[in-house]
Amino acid sequence: PDAAADRGPAGGPAAQPRSVQVSPGLYKRLTTGLGGFASAIVACLLLVGVIYLITPRSNKELLPTVDYRAQEWALAHNGPYRAWGPQGLPAGWRATSARLTGLGEKGKPVQWHLGFLTPSGQYAALEESNEKAKEYVPRMTNSKAATGARVVDGVSWDTYFRRDKKANSLARTLPDGVSIVVVGTASYDELAVLAAALKPLDKNGTSVVTPAPTQRS
Missing domain, CATH: 1.20.5 (Single alpha-helices involved in coiled-coils or other helix-helix interfaces)
Known part of the structure; x- marks a missing residue:
């Protein structure tokens, strides 16, 4: 019986388990x-x-380029005051943000923000509004009091500086109560370039600006 158990199905020797060699x-x-x-x-x-x-990395944040012409046109034609906008900025200025609020909202001041990347890689923004100047200007400049004055194209602007935020500002309030502030990490010289480029936008048919073309599908 033991011999039979050692034989396979065909009567031959039973298969023995094979060992596998590994390294x-x-x-x-x-x-x-x-x-x-x-x-x-x-x-x-x-x-x-x-x-x-x-791996090499850029220290500059990638910012999109925005087209603010539609907002500019809307503010010029439908705003409650005569708006101001940049005209003929030199090469190297790139708009990176635009925001228009309060337009058509009864009882609310209109505010327009335009942010730019300057040729030197710094930030400069236009902030304008018909909000009360005593509230709007300190908030936009992050300062309670002006540090001096600077003349840009024959117009005097108040200067502001916020050391902890490294923010320079030029501000002026127009006779109609509209406040215009240019602010950012850019130098006063670059802010003056933006300030000098600001022109009143015509609300009549011969507007300084034109709306962005509408694409037809």
């Missing part, structure tokens, strides 16, 4: 377990960190 390295990886897996993860993280450190 010492593979055997170690198969038997290391969780510790080896954790070591591999740490090694990968270190590699990613090294790649991050040696």
